[in-house]
Amino acid sequence: MRARRVRRWLPGLLLVSPSIVAIGLFVYGLIFWNTRVAVSGKHDEVSPLGFDGGKNFVDLWDQPSWPGAVRNALVFTAVFVLGALLLGAFLAFLMDKGIRGEASFRVVYLFPMAVSFIAAGVVWRWLLNPAPADRAVGLNQLFHDAGLGSLANTWWQHPDWGMAAMALPAIWQMSGYVMALYLAGFRGVPEELREAARVDGASEWKVYRHVVFPQLRPVTLSALIILGHISLKVFDLIMAIAGKQIITYVPAVAAYVEIFDRHDPANGATIATYLLVAVAVLVVPYLVWTIRSERAR
Amino acid sequence: MFGRTRRNAAGRGRTTSFAAAALAGVLALAGCGGDGGSDDSSEVEVFSWWTGPGEAEGLTALQALFEKQNPGTTFVNAAIAGGSGTQAKAVLASRLQNRKPPDSFQGHAGAELLDYIKAGQIEPLNDFYDENGLRQVYPKQLIDQITYEGNIYSVPVNIHRSNVLWYNPGILEDAGVDGPPETIDAFIAALRKIDAETDKVPLSLGAQWTADHLLENVLLGSLGTEAYDALWQPGANWGTPAVRAALDDFAEIMKHTTAEAASTDWQGAAKAVVDGRAAFNIMGDWAYGYFVNPAPNGLAKKLGTDFDYAPAPGTDGTYMWLSDSFTLPENAPHRGGALAWLKTVSSKEGQDAFNPKKGSIPARTNADKALYKDYLEYAITEWNKPGIKLAGSFWHGVTANNKWHTDIDTAVGLFLQHKDPAKLQQALVRAAQNSGQ
Numbered sequence: 001m002r003a004r005r006v007r008r009w010l011p012g013l014l015l016v017s018p019s020i021v022a023i024g025l026f027v028y029g030l031i032f033w034n035t036r037v038a039v040s041g042k043h044d045e046v047s048p049l050g051f052d053g054g055k056n057f058v059d060l061w062d063q064p065s066w067p068g069a070v071r072n073a074l075v076f077t078a079v080f081v082l083g084a085l086l087l088g089a090f091l092a093f094l095m096d097k098g099i100r101g102e103a104s105f106r107v108v109y110l111f112p113m114a115v116s117f118i119a120a121g122v123v124w125r126w127l128l129n130p131a132p133a134d135r136a137v138g139l140n141q142l143f144h145d146a147g148l149g150s151l152a153n154t155w156w157q158h159p160d161w162g163m164a165a166m167a168l169p170a171i172w173q174m175s176g177y178v179m180a181l182y183l184a185g186f187r188g189v190p191e192e193l194r195e196a197a198r199v200d201g202a203s204e205w206k207v208y209r210h211v212v213f214p215q216l217r218p219v220t221l222s223a224l225i226i227l228g229h230i231s232l233k234v235f236d237l238i239m240a241i242a243g244k245q246i247i248t249y250v251p252a253v254a255a256y257v258e259i260f261d262r263h264d265p266a267n268g269a270t271i272a273t274y275l276l277v278a279v280a281v282l283v284v285p286y287l288v289w290t291i292r293s294e295r296a297r
Numbered sequence: 298m299f300g301r302t303r304r305n306a307a308g309r310g311r312t313t314s315f316a317a318a319a320l321a322g323v324l325a326l327a328g329c330g331g332d333g334g335s336d337d338s339s340e341v342e343v344f345s346w347w348t349g350p351g352e353a354e355g356l357t358a359l360q361a362l363f364e365k366q367n368p369g370t371t372f373v374n375a376a377i378a379g380g381s382g383t384q385a386k387a388v389l390a391s392r393l394q395n396r397k398p399p400d401s402f403q404g405h406a407g408a409e410l411l412d413y414i415k416a417g418q419i420e421p422l423n424d425f426y427d428e429n430g431l432r433q434v435y436p437k438q439l440i441d442q443i444t445y446e447g448n449i450y451s452v453p454v455n456i457h458r459s460n461v462l463w464y465n466p467g468i469l470e471d472a473g474v475d476g477p478p479e480t481i482d483a484f485i486a487a488l489r490k491i492d493a494e495t496d497k498v499p500l501s502l503g504a505q506w507t508a509d510h511l512l513e514n515v516l517l518g519s520l521g522t523e524a525y526d527a528l529w530q531p532g533a534n535w536g537t538p539a540v541r542a543a544l545d546d547f548a549e550i551m552k553h554t555t556a557e558a559a560s561t562d563w564q565g566a567a568k569a570v571v572d573g574r575a576a577f578n579i580m581g582d583w584a585y586g587y588f589v590n591p592a593p594n595g596l597a598k599k600l601g602t603d604f605d606y607a608p609a610p611g612t613d614g615t616y617m618w619l620s621d622s623f624t625l626p627e628n629a630p631h632r633g634g635a636l637a638w639l640k641t642v643s644s645k646e647g648q649d650a651f652n653p654k655k656g657s658i659p660a661r662t663n664a665d666k667a668l669y670k671d672y673l674e675y676a677i678t679e680w681n682k683p684g685i686k687l688a689g690s691f692w693h694g695v696t697a698n699n700k701w702h703t704d705i706d707t708a709v710g711l712f713l714q715h716k717d718p719a720k721l722q723q724a725l726v727r728a729a730q731n732s733g734q
Contacts, residue, residue, distance in 0.1 A: 044700070044733070045394070045416045064724060065707045131557040134496065135574060157559050159714040244383075245505040245559055246710025260387040262703040263412045 031276065037269035045263055056270040063267070065257075069249040072163045076250065077231040079167040080174075084227050085220070087171060088178025093208070095179070096186040106183070109176035117173065121240025124169040128155040128241070156241065156248060166248060170237060174230065178223050185219035186212065218293075221286065228282045232275060251275050338633030340371045343623075344392075344399035346385035347655075348378040350594030351586050355655035359454075362650050363641045370634050375399050393418045398626035400635040406443045406451045406622040408529075408734065409694030409702070414450055419624045421448035425636065431643055434661045436680075438687040439618070442695065451622035452643045453660035455652050458676055459581040459690040460514050460609040460617035463567060463588075466602070468497050468576040477607035481518045481546050484577075484610035488553040491576045499553035501575035503566035505710050507558070509692045512547055512709060514579050518611025519543035522686045529689065529696035531734065535726040544718040544725075551716070559713075571598040579609050581619070581693070585672045586656030600671055615686045616679055619693035620660055701732035 038057070041050040060066050091109055095102050112120065127138040130153065136144050140152040155165040189212050197207045235252035242248040244257055251271050259268035341363075347356045353376070360372050377385040382403070389402055393413065404410050413419045426432055426449055432440060435453065443449060464477055469487075472494040478484040488499040502508060517525045520543055527533055528540075555575070558566070567584045569575035578584070585606070588598045598604060608615075623642050629635045641647040648659035653668045658677045669677045679685060689695030697705065708724035 045412060064704075064711060068711075125560065129557055129560045131555075131560075154556065157557070242559065243504055243562075246707060247505075247559060247714060249710075257703060260390060261699060261706075263390075263699045 034269045034272050034276075037265050038273045040266055040269075042266045043264050045265065056266050057274075060267060060270050060274075063254075065246055065249055065254060066271075068246065069251050069254045072248065073232060073234075073250045075161070075163040076167050076170075076234065077228065079164045080170045080231045081224065081227045083167060083171040084174045084178050085223060087175040088223065089182050091175065091179040092182030092186055095183050106180070109179050111176065112173045113177050115173065117170075117234075117237040118240045120169055120173055121237045124172075125241045128165060128168070130154040130157050159247065162247060166238065166241065169241070170231070170234065174227060178227070181219050181223050182216065185216045189215050221289070225282055225286045229279045232278050232282070251278075336633040337631045338367070338370050338637055340373060340631045341401065341634030341638045342373040342375050342399045342631070343401050343403075343638060344375040344377070344385070344389060345403035346377055346382035347403070348376050350590065351583075352655050355651040358650040358654050359641065359647055362647055363638060366641060367634075367637045370637060393626065396628060398629055400629045400631045401623045401625060401638050403621055404451060404624055405694030406453050406620040407689055407695035408445075408698045410450055410624065411445065411698040411734065413624070414445060414448075417627055419450050419626050421450055422452060422625060422639070423448055425452070425625075425639060429640060429643060434645075434663055436660075436662060436687070439620075439660065442687065442689050443620075443622075451624045452639050453620040453622040454642045454648060455621050455655060455657035456616075456660045456676075456680060457581050457583060457619050457621075457657050457693070458616055458679075459510065459619055459693055460517060460612045460615065460688075461580065461582050461584070462607045462609045463570050463578045463580060463584060463604055464607065465497075465570050465573055465576055466605050467573060468495060471495050472576070474576075477605070478610050479607075479613060481515065481611045484518075485546065485549050488550065488577070492553055495576075497573075498555050498569060498575035500550065500555075500577045500579070501566040501569040502551075502554040502558040502578075503561050503563045504559055505713065506692065506706065507563050507566060507580070508551070508713060509706055509709050510563075510581070511550070511579050512705075513617070513691050514609040514612065515547045515550060516540075516543050517615065517617055517688055518609055519546050521611075522615045522688050525688050526696075528729075529691065533729060535729045536722065540725070541718065541722055544722050548712075548716060548718045548721075551713075568596065571596055571604045573603075581690075582672065582676060583656060589671070590656075606672060606675075612688075614684070615688050617688045617690050618680075619690040619695055621657075698732060698734045701728055701734055704728035704731065 037049070039051060039054050041047060041052045041055075095106065099105065129136070129138045129140065131137060131140060133140070133144045133149060133152065136152065139155070143149060143151040153165075154162070156162040158165065193211055194207050197211045202210065233252055234250055235256070238248050238250055238253055244253060244261070251274060255268045255271040255275070258264045258271060345356060347353055356374070356376065360374065364370075364372055377388055385403075389399075392398060393416070398418065404413070410419065431452070439453070439456075440449065443451065443453070462477055468491065469476070472487075472491040474487045474490055478487045491497060491499040502511065516528070520528075520539055524539060528535060555566070555569075563580055563584070564587060566575075567578050567580050567587060570578045571588055587595050588604055589595060589600060591597050600606075607613075609617075623639055625632070625635050625639065642651075643661075645659075645661055645663060645665070648661055649665050649668055652659050652664075653673070656673070658664070658669060658673060658680055662681055664677070666674070666677055666681075691697045691702065691705070694702070705725060705728050708721055708728055711724065712718075712721040
């Protein structure tokens with residue numbers, strides 16, 4: 001009797017145990033270790049680990065580069081998430097309305113996601129070059145040649161809103177994915193519902209406004225979570241376009257600089273902890289929500 | 298009953314042994330090396346970031362000489378690509394912390410090595426210097442500037458000059474500027490004149506770090522060598538009116554640079570001069586190799602017509618130097634091989650094999666001067682002049698440790714946005730106080 005029960009769970013356990021060990025060590029073990037370093041006084045590689053009661057989490061705000069990094073991350077997140085959501089939803093809406101060659105458009109829009117941030121960044125670094133008209137390249141040159149010279153601007157080198165321009169490549173890259181999510185959502189709305197609304201005399205706009213969009217809340221939420229955590233962790237795109245320059249500092253770049261350039265493990269770990277908390281704030285409520293709605297089903 | 302228990306036990310045993318095996322693997326990965334240095338000379342693993350044009354050929358030449366001198370030693374090239382070692386340094390840091398050091402690694406001579414020294418990761422080389430008579434062949438000022446608490450930790454293989462003004466003679470002529478400016482004031486006047494008379498960029502600049510590079514040149518040119526060198530001593534005062542005046546000059550010079558600076562690295566900025574788009578560029582002498590080398594690695598331009606050089610304004614008579622050097626890590630697995638490598642690197646033959654290819658000059662004073670042509674001939678003559686003063690380049694690792702270096706970079710990055718020299722000075726004062734150097 002017990003043997004049979006063992007035979008039922010043991011192979012499964014054996015199968016997953018490597019991942020359990022690996023995840024335990026390399027995810028949770030390292031999260032623990034990172035937090036341990038973050039609350040230590042290890043501001044260079046030789047001092048003992050010690051414990052300083054979370055002083056680093058406060059002191060970090062005195063680092064001249066840190067408030068700007070947070071601000072940049074917020075601007076980037078706001079523009080990127082909103083931009084990708086709206087553009088993705090709009091593209092999906094067009095697809096849903098039925099256009100000729102939908103399949104190929106779907107591929108065209110989805111394809112940028114197959115390009116890595118680092119490769120896309122190399123191209124966008126050139127596209128977003130802010131040189132004035134006489135030696136302009138990239139978008140500024142395009143605008144200039146098209147007689148739209150007034151559209152030319154300093155892109156990511158603008159001290160206040162540069163990060164909004166930095167979000168353009170990210171939007172370009174991720175909006176196709178959001179489109180795919182929304183398209184699946186649109187297709188999931190039964191045709192009968194739309195038909196019923198139309199019979200009740202709803203205009204096509206009202207059908208979307210009152211019937212289709214309300215059913216897309218779960219899709220919107222998933223897209224929001226995915227975009228949000230990508231945006232908080234953004235690193236490779238920034239490094240490819242601007243490298244380690246203050247003007248485009250974000251927390252992930254700041255962590256790299258603290259650890260590898262300043263040789264300050266405690267500050268680096270503190271930034272990493274802040275990042276983890278920020279992503280958790282986004283992801284955990286979502287997980288709770290999905291588990292609840294799955295139970296309700 | 299028996300069978301049941303046995304199967305159960307076997308199952309548990311398998312799980313445990315698996316977990317044990319996994320753990321062992323992890324521990325092996327984490328690295329439990331470090332069983333003391335040996336005099337093993339069967340192999341030498343040399344870690345560097347020399348993979349680019351010029352530098353890679355230089356390394357190959359050194360390797361060939363080393364293999365000829367040490368036929369029994371296998372040379373392992375552990376070079377990692379990436380400009381000025383940004384990637385390589387991160388890899389190196391993790392290897393040192395895991396006590397898996399290479400047998401010798403490249404680093405800029407000077408304070409950049411302080412973190413390794415304080416962490417006990419590299420060995421002092423005083424005995425090596427004495428045995429090989431190196432104290433007599435390296436300039437005394439150089440030895441002084443790389444000595445830390447009485448110990449020397451690295452062996453310089455070359456010297457680069459970081460205070461070089463590259464200019465486009467044609468543009469200077471068009472603007473009515475006669476010759477390269479010799480003082481900071483004359484430089485600012487020339488920049489203004491070029492701005493007024495031509496539609497060219499007066500001073501081309503690249504990404505943020507090239508502004509740091511410009512800053513060290515302006516500080517040296519404005520303060521003079523002694524005052525500049527004094528800034529890097531413990532407890533130095535960065536709050537003086539003299540520093541403030543230098544920073545005002547820096548702010549003024551920055552007004553005549555390119556808007557799109559942050560989009561390009563030093564190559565793009567230097568190229569603007571030889572292409573006739575910018576009048577001046579201040580960069581180290583590695584730019585020379587880039588200008589004159591044939592395509593695809595260089596621009597194949599002509600000295601004298603396409604571009605020319607002069608000491609950075611106000612710095613004639615001073616050699617602002619930086620040096621690539623090699624170290625002996627604590628617990629190097631093949632210590633014998635590493636010492637043989639350092640011997641090759643520090644020898645006259647080694648430096649003469651390496652430097653003409655890399656486009657730099659030997660740190661030794663008794664090198665074969667006939668090997669160095671054009672700009673390099675000028676450089677080696679200057680380096681060996683009896684009255685020459687040496688100043689260490691802070692940006693290239695000579696005078697500031699990593700923390701100080703990064704904090705100055707942050708201060709300069711913020712300055713590029715707020716453009717306020719007073720704020721910059723405050724930040725620099727703070728950076729000096731917090732450096733822990």
